[in-house]
Amino acid sequence: MDDKIRQYLAETLLIEFGDDGSGVSEDANLFESGLIDSFGFVQLVAFLEKTFAIEISDEEVLSDALSSFAKIRSFVADKVGR
Amino acid sequence: MSAVPVTEIRRCTRCVLPSTFPGVSFDADGLCSMCQEAPPAPEFDKIRGNLRRKLEEVFAAHRGKAEYDVIVAFSGGKDSSYTLMTLARTYGLKCLAVTIDNGFIAEQAQKNLRVVTASLGIDFLLFTPAPVFMNDLYKTSATTAVHTKAALTRASSMCNSCINLINNHMVKLALEKSVPIIAGGYIGGQVPKDSVLMVMDLDVQARFRSEAIKRYVKHFGPDAASYFGISDALVARSPLRKINIVNPMLAFGVTEDRIIEEIATLGWRKTSDTGSNSTNCLLNDLGIAVHYKQHGYNPYVNEIAEQVRTGLMSRAEALEKVQDIPDFARVERQARKIGLDWNEV
Ligand SMILES: [Zn+2]
Numbered sequence: 001m002d003d004k005i006r007q008y009l010a011e012t013l014l015i016e017f018g019d020d021g022s023g024v025s026e027d028a029n030l031f032e033s034g035l036i037d038s039f040g041f042v043q044l045v046a047f048l049e050k051t052f053a054i055e056i057s058d059e060e061v062l063s064d065a066l067s068s069f070a071k072i073r074s075f076v077a078d079k080v081g082r
Numbered sequence: 083m084s085a086v087p088v089t090e091i092r093r094c095t096r097c098v099l100p101s102t103f104p105g106v107s108f109d110a111d112g113l114c115s116m117c118q119e120a121p122p123a124p125e126f127d128k129i130r131g132n133l134r135r136k137l138e139e140v141f142a143a144h145r146g147k148a149e150y151d152v153i154v155a156f157s158g159g160k161d162s163s164y165t166l167m168t169l170a171r172t173y174g175l176k177c178l179a180v181t182i183d184n185g186f187i188a189e190q191a192q193k194n195l196r197v198v199t200a201s202l203g204i205d206f207l208l209f210t211p212a213p214v215f216m217n218d219l220y221k222t223s224a225t226t227a228v229h230t231k232a233a234l235t236r237a238s239s240m241c242n243s244c245i246n247l248i249n250n251h252m253v254k255l256a257l258e259k260s261v262p263i264i265a266g267g268y269i270g271g272q273v274p275k276d277s278v279l280m281v282m283d284l285d286v287q288a289r290f291r292s293e294a295i296k297r298y299v300k301h302f303g304p305d306a307a308s309y310f311g312i313s314d315a316l317v318a319r320s321p322l323r324k325i326n327i328v329n330p331m332l333a334f335g336v337t338e339d340r341i342i343e344e345i346a347t348l349g350w351r352k353t354s355d356t357g358s359n360s361t362n363c364l365l366n367d368l369g370i371a372v373h374y375k376q377h378g379y380n381p382y383v384n385e386i387a388e389q390v391r392t393g394l395m396s397r398a399e400a401l402e403k404v405q406d407i408p409d410f411a412r413v414e415r416q417a418r419k420i421g422l423d424w425n426e427v
Binding site: 010011012013014015031032034035036037038039040041042043046058061062 | 115232273275282283287290293
């Protein structure tokens with residue numbers, strides 16, 4: 001799961017993660033840093049719903065739950081585990 | 083940036099995507115990663131048929147309920163002219179055509195704006211942002227990292243800035259006039275996949291807008307707040323909570339020749355001064371040259387590759403188009419018009 005999300009963010013949104021200064025921190029807020037725009041976010045939500053067969057509600061979309069790679073990962077893990 | 087001549091860059095054997103394109107990889111047969119995942123070209127007829135049905139449902143649900151059924155972001159170029167024609171004639175939607183005059187609409191394209199809307203009997207609005215703002219917007223976009231990397235794979239930085247300003251204006255108008263649908267003339271590769279129909283939730287948008295506006299104001303100055311922003315009061319006043327954003331071209335599946343043939347019946351004529359990738363904007367070649375200089379690939383290659391992949395353009399025609407990089411010496415003149423020194427790029 002980690003790999004799938006990481007690969008999607010890298011391939012579709014061209015976001016590369018890494019803590020050695022060469023990439024984006026996994027805790028970085030993707031909105032505030034301008035790494036994702038509204039198009040990108042709509043795509044991301046659709047990708048997560050389809051790939052992991054989960055439903056993401058309007059409230060969840062509006063919350064902070066998908067604002068960083070780390071948060072996306074734990075959000076999906078919670079949903080899938082349920 | 084690549085020092086390899088554009089004709090010698092390694093390209094996908096199916097769709098012409100170059101090795102200089104961000105995130106692309108090739109398999110042993112020379113197929114790019116996007117083609118490896120794509121169905122064969124003939125299957126896109128069926129895919130587009132399904133997309134058309136989805137669009138028709140949205141049109142049926144909203145037809146005849148407001149002053150206008152749809153606002154069409156109309157550049158006067160071939161794709162948005164065809165979009166306007168089809169929405170009005172084939173789908174019987176009451177259209178409001180809206181054009182943003184960026185100060186660089188070619189003369190023939192300005193005639194096309196009038197003749198197309200007049201032939202179709204459609205209301206037409208022209209909005210001209212202050213040239214001083216637009217020129218600075220383009221200049222800054224050519225010299226500063228303003229957009230996401232993903233957005234830059236779909237259009238040049240200058241184009242992206244302009245597109246965002248246009249989109250924002252359309253949303254404002256939709257809210258003011260309670261129009262439930264906004265249509266763009268974007269074709270495959272210019273917008274993300276699934277852009278044939280997107281439901282824009284105004285609350286979700288608010289979150290991006292505030293972050294985006296901060297960045298725009300930082301780059302383009304305080305006036306950017308109104309060009310790229312929507313006031314909370316406007317959102318609150320409007321009965322709309324969601325707006326349907328559609329890009330019908332993604333579902334139509336028509337070739338460029340066919341588009342030009344059809345819109346010619348409205349009196350539309352091709353421009354001769356807008357370069358090989360635009361049919362309306364005099365700055366387009368500058369945007370391409372800047373992008374090529376900075377990133378080493380033609381910003382139109384993604385859309386051209388997508389046309390090939392989906393069976394709407396031959397590979398030979400595509401190759402010719404993507405290798406046609408505007409002459410740097412020639413675009414220097416365009417650069418000066420917006421106060422840009424080519425060496426700053
Ligand atoms: Zn390819």
